[in-house]
Amino acid sequence: METAIAFIIIFGSIVFFHELGHFIFAKKAGIMVREFAIGFGPKIFGMTKGETLYTIRLLPLGGYVRMAGEDLDSIELQPGYRLGVRLNENNEIDQIVLNQNKQFPDMLFLEVERSDLMKEMYIEGYDEEERLVRYQVARKAVIIENNTETFIAPYDRQFGSKTVGQRSMAIFAGPLFNFILAFFIFLALGLLQGIPTNEPIITTVADNSPAALAGMKDGDLVKEIDGMPITEWEELSLAVRDSANEPMTFVIDRDGTKEELIVTPKEVATEAGKVAQIGVQYKSPLEKNPIGAIVFGAEQTYEWTKRIFTILGTLVTGSFSIDDLSGPVGIYKATETVAQLGVYNLMQWAAILSINLGIMNLLPLPALDGGRLLFFLFEAIRGKPVDKQKEGMVHFVGIMLLMVLMVVVTWNDIQRFFF
Structure with missing residues (x-):
């Protein structure tokens, strides 16, 4: 669990x-985002805020942001289609009902003659008295179909624009x-x-290793190798790896006291090939x-x-x-x-x-x-x-x-x- x-x-x-x-x-x-989804498949949770539907879906294998203008997102009203519309205070259409099961006060019915919901933003058609009328469509108008509301997307709010x-x-x-x-x-x-910190501090000295035989102990801080200053563990590792069977002079700091040790690395076979080791383990201190x-x-x-x-x-x-x-x-x-x-x-x-x-x-x-x-x-x-x-x-x-x-x-x- x-x-x-x-x-x-x-x-x-x-x-x-x-x-x-x-x-x-x-x-x-300025692109309209229709849906922000986590997961794929059937919706198990959904919440609409502004013009975006936020959903969590059943299959937790990814997610998507669905932008207006993608994946056949555009809405076209075919000539002869009957629909209901509601006008706002500016005499613009702010709601379009594509099925007539849902009605609201002051709904007007039109039979579409021509329309453009992307650029010119209008619907032209015949009203119930057979008059040809033309209304502008509000930029934030919604289309209601099967009790689902969808904001129209003017062309300048679409991905392709x-x-x-x-x-x-x-x-x-x-x-x-x-x-x-x-x-x-x-x-x-x-x-x-x-x-x-990457300080070259010896964490563990293996028994019977070259380091142990030379007298090296846990907690020793390596300061020099063969006269070369050592400030990071990687420098120590590089100095040792190609020096098999060659005595090396280590200067260490042990509890504030400097000591000099002679360590002879031995050759060890690893997955990366043969390298020289002295038999110590390292875990960098944290700060x-x-x-x-x-x-x-x-x-x-x-x-x-x-x-x-x-x-x-x-x-x-x-x-x-x-x-x-x-x-x-x-x-x-x-x-x-x-x-x-x-x-x-x-x-x-x-x-x-x-x-x-x-x-x-x-x-x-x-x-x-x-x-x-x-x-x-x-x-x-x-x-x-x-x-x-x-x-x-x-x-x-x-x-x-x-x-x-x-x-x-x-x-x-x-x-x-x-x-």
């Missing part, structure tokens, strides 16, 4: 911030907010847990430093971004196969393992997942944010947009391929963890 709660909170937060990026920059560009830059930013902001979320999680870790926590947040976000790109590179070269990928089931099982290690490890896991989602969405693949950005790039270069039907077909094929990939990855996860 605890794993399920942790998974829902982590994945829900990552998806929420991703969609929040799309939402904020869409609104900033905005510049390439505005549309690109509305799409790019989703992945961007995943990186921002990761930064703030790492920042919080730095503030709450502290940041590693609480607000400024350092900011730097730590930025550095960790950068380092994990670099690591994930490296893994993607191995997938392209073939040294990392599709069988090694994990889907929702694999992420759930990993969350279960990490949750047992404490809240700080869980926070780091959430940051890594957020970076991963941001990177995956930026890949130039159909149906992903990166694929849409690629079409905007073509539009900027050509000076005109790609044909909507062709773009829609490419994204549809991409969605189908992603669904197949998700099924394959999920099946691999099920076999790996349950069989």
Whole structure:
């Protein structure tokens, strides 16, 4: 139960911030957002505020921000269609009823002759006395159909009416907010847990190791190796790794007293090849430093971004196969393992997942944010947009391929963890 709660909170937060990026920059560009959804499938909760419907849906596998002008969003009134309208104090239509089961006071009935609900914003038709009348439509008019109210979207409030830059930013902001979320999680870790100082302090000395034989003890602070000043653990590691069987002079600080030790590293076979070791373990001390926590947040976000790109590179070269990928089931099982290690490890896991989602969405693949950005790039270069039907077909094929990939990855996860 605890794993399920942790998974829902982590994945829900990552998806929420991703969609929040799309939402904020869409609104900033003046685009009407019809729905802000967490999850897919049937709606289990919904609340309308302003012109946007906020929903939580059954399948916690993602989310979406539905903007006006996308996915056949435009509404057309065909000639001959009978509808009811209500006029406001400016004699403009502010409500359009597409079925006559719902009525309200002062409703007028029209048989549509022609209309434009996007640019000129009018409805022209015959009233009940067979007179041809024309009414302007208010910019914030609503259409009522089957007891559901939908705001009309004037063309200047639609996604397609905005510049390439505005549309690109509305799409790019989703992945961007995943990186921002990761930064703030790492920042919080730095503030709450502290940041590693990277001081070359020996944590544990293994029995019968070169370090133990030389007299090194837990808590020793290494100051120099062969006359070279040592300020960080990485410097110590680099100095030792290529010095197998070569005596090295260590200057250490032990309880404020400097001592000199002769340590001879021995060669050890590892997965990365043969390296020299002296038989010590390291765990960096932690310190609480607000400024350092900011730097730590930025550095960790950068380092994990670099690591994930490296893994993607191995997938392209073939040294990392599709069988090694994990889907929702694999992420759930990993969350279960990490949750047992404490809240700080869980926070780091959430940051890594957020970076991963941001990177995956930026890949130039159909149906992903990166694929849409690629079409905007073509539009900027050509000076005109790609044909909507062709773009829609490419994204549809991409969605189908992603669904197949998700099924394959999920099946691999099920076999790996349950069989």
